Amino acid sequence: MSEQQKPKKRFSLRKLIYNDKNLIIISLLAAVCIWIATSMNLSPETTKNISVPLKIDFSDTVTEELGFKCYGESSMTVNVTVRAKKYLAKDISADDLDVKLQTSSVTTTGIHEVPISVSAGDSGDFTVESYYPTVYTGYFDVPEEQEMEIKLNYNTKDYVADGFVAGESLLNEPNVVVSGPKTYVARVSKVVADVNLNDKLSETATINIEPKAVDVYGNKVDYISLNYGAEKLTLTIPVLKVKQLGTHVTLTDAPESVDLSKIKIYYSTDSIRAGVLAGTDIKAAELGEVHFSDLRVGENTFTFNATQLEGITVLDDTEKVTVRVVVPSDYTSKDIDVSAAGVKLNNVPAGYTAKVTALNSDSVTIIGPKSAIRGLKAKNVMLSCDLTAKKGESIKTGTRQLPVTVSIAKADGTWAYGTYRATVELSKK
Structure with a gap:
C-alpha cells in the first residue's frame, strides 16, 4: 500500500485517559483549579481604612443658582472603612470609592451640615462599612465686597531713639478689599494691623504686617478674606534725625557778570527745626527758587510753603517763610520798545513757514547797574522763540503761544524783568 493510501489516525479519548502520563497531568490541573476556587470562596474577609480627599465644590448646583457661595474649608479628607475578601483588600484604593456631597440640601442662607455620601463605585467586590465625617459644615450666603482702609495699631508710642523722630508711616497697600458672606461683611467695623516695635528705632525700618477684619468690639470676624494687590503687606516707618536747618532760596537764571553779593536776601525765619532722613546730606531747608526775571529794583517779596519741603519734615510750627530779595539802589531799569517783526524764530520745522503775529507787550523792561543801563540801545536787546517740537509730539499747524527769550x-550784569510771550502762526509751505 502506498504512503498516500495509509489510513489517518483518529483521536481516542479512551487512550488519552488510560495513558498514565496524560492522566497525571489532567489530575494536577484539576486539583489546582479546585484549590483556587475553594480558596476564593472560603477566603476570610477583612477591613481596610482608606483616606479619600474630597474637594468642596458647589458650582453648577442649586446653591450656585440661588446666588449663594460656600464659606468654609475648600477641601477635606473622608476616612472610609471598607470590608472585602482578604486577597482583594490590598488592591482597593481611594480611586475605587465614590465620595461626594449631597449639594441639593442647601437652599437657604446660614450654617448647613451637608451630607456626605460614600459608595463602592462600579465595583461590587467590597462594601462600605463606615466613614467619617458624615457631613460637611459650611456657611452659605450671598457674597459681598467692600473696600476699607487699614488702621495701624502700634504697641507703643515711644518707638524711636533719642535725637530721632518718626516720619509718616507708609503702607505699600493702604486699602484692602473685604470679601465674604454679606451678613459677616456687614459686621466688619474696621481693618486693623498690629505693629509691634520692641526696640527703639534709629533708622528707617520696613516690617511685614498681617491685617485682620474686626467688629465694633475688636473681635475678629469669621469667614472674611482680605484681598490686596501686593504679594504681602509691608509698612515702612521713616526715621528722621532732628536738625536745625537754615532756610535758603536759590537765585536762578542769573545773568553773566552779575555781582550776586549786591543782591541781598532776608528770611522771616532764619532756621527751621526739622527731621532729616538718616544718611542724607541735607544741610539746609531749601524753600525753592527765585528767578531773576521776577526781580526789579528795590524789595521783592516771595512767600514759600514750608510744610512740604523735599527731603525734610518740619517739626516746629513753621508753615510759611517770607523771603525778601533786595536789588540795590545803584541798579535801575529801562524800557526798550519791541515789535513782533523783531522776534527771531529758531528751529522752524522743515517744510513749514512761521511768523510772529503779536507780542504780549510792546516793550521789554531791562534791569541792571546804572552804568550798564545808561548806554543800552534797542539794538542790544534781541528776542527769539524756539519752535523745536517736544519728543513724541507731532507738528501742528495754526496759531500758538510761545515763550520769548530776551x-x-x-x-x-543786566536781565529782563517780566515774562514775555509771542503769538506764532505755523503753516505748511
Missing part, C-alpha cells in the same frame, strides 16, 4: 548784548 538776550542782552554789551550790557554786563
Whole structure:
C-alpha cells in the first residue's frame, strides 16, 4: 500500500485517559483549579481604612443658582472603612470609592451640615462599612465686597531713639478689599494691623504686617478674606534725625557778570527745626527758587510753603517763610520798545513757514547797574522763540503761544524783568 493510501489516525479519548502520563497531568490541573476556587470562596474577609480627599465644590448646583457661595474649608479628607475578601483588600484604593456631597440640601442662607455620601463605585467586590465625617459644615450666603482702609495699631508710642523722630508711616497697600458672606461683611467695623516695635528705632525700618477684619468690639470676624494687590503687606516707618536747618532760596537764571553779593536776601525765619532722613546730606531747608526775571529794583517779596519741603519734615510750627530779595539802589531799569517783526524764530520745522503775529507787550523792561543801563540801545536787546517740537509730539499747524527769550548784548550784569510771550502762526509751505 502506498504512503498516500495509509489510513489517518483518529483521536481516542479512551487512550488519552488510560495513558498514565496524560492522566497525571489532567489530575494536577484539576486539583489546582479546585484549590483556587475553594480558596476564593472560603477566603476570610477583612477591613481596610482608606483616606479619600474630597474637594468642596458647589458650582453648577442649586446653591450656585440661588446666588449663594460656600464659606468654609475648600477641601477635606473622608476616612472610609471598607470590608472585602482578604486577597482583594490590598488592591482597593481611594480611586475605587465614590465620595461626594449631597449639594441639593442647601437652599437657604446660614450654617448647613451637608451630607456626605460614600459608595463602592462600579465595583461590587467590597462594601462600605463606615466613614467619617458624615457631613460637611459650611456657611452659605450671598457674597459681598467692600473696600476699607487699614488702621495701624502700634504697641507703643515711644518707638524711636533719642535725637530721632518718626516720619509718616507708609503702607505699600493702604486699602484692602473685604470679601465674604454679606451678613459677616456687614459686621466688619474696621481693618486693623498690629505693629509691634520692641526696640527703639534709629533708622528707617520696613516690617511685614498681617491685617485682620474686626467688629465694633475688636473681635475678629469669621469667614472674611482680605484681598490686596501686593504679594504681602509691608509698612515702612521713616526715621528722621532732628536738625536745625537754615532756610535758603536759590537765585536762578542769573545773568553773566552779575555781582550776586549786591543782591541781598532776608528770611522771616532764619532756621527751621526739622527731621532729616538718616544718611542724607541735607544741610539746609531749601524753600525753592527765585528767578531773576521776577526781580526789579528795590524789595521783592516771595512767600514759600514750608510744610512740604523735599527731603525734610518740619517739626516746629513753621508753615510759611517770607523771603525778601533786595536789588540795590545803584541798579535801575529801562524800557526798550519791541515789535513782533523783531522776534527771531529758531528751529522752524522743515517744510513749514512761521511768523510772529503779536507780542504780549510792546516793550521789554531791562534791569541792571546804572552804568550798564545808561548806554543800552534797542539794538542790544534781541528776542527769539524756539519752535523745536517736544519728543513724541507731532507738528501742528495754526496759531500758538510761545515763550520769548530776551538776550542782552554789551550790557554786563543786566536781565529782563517780566515774562514775555509771542503769538506764532505755523503753516505748511
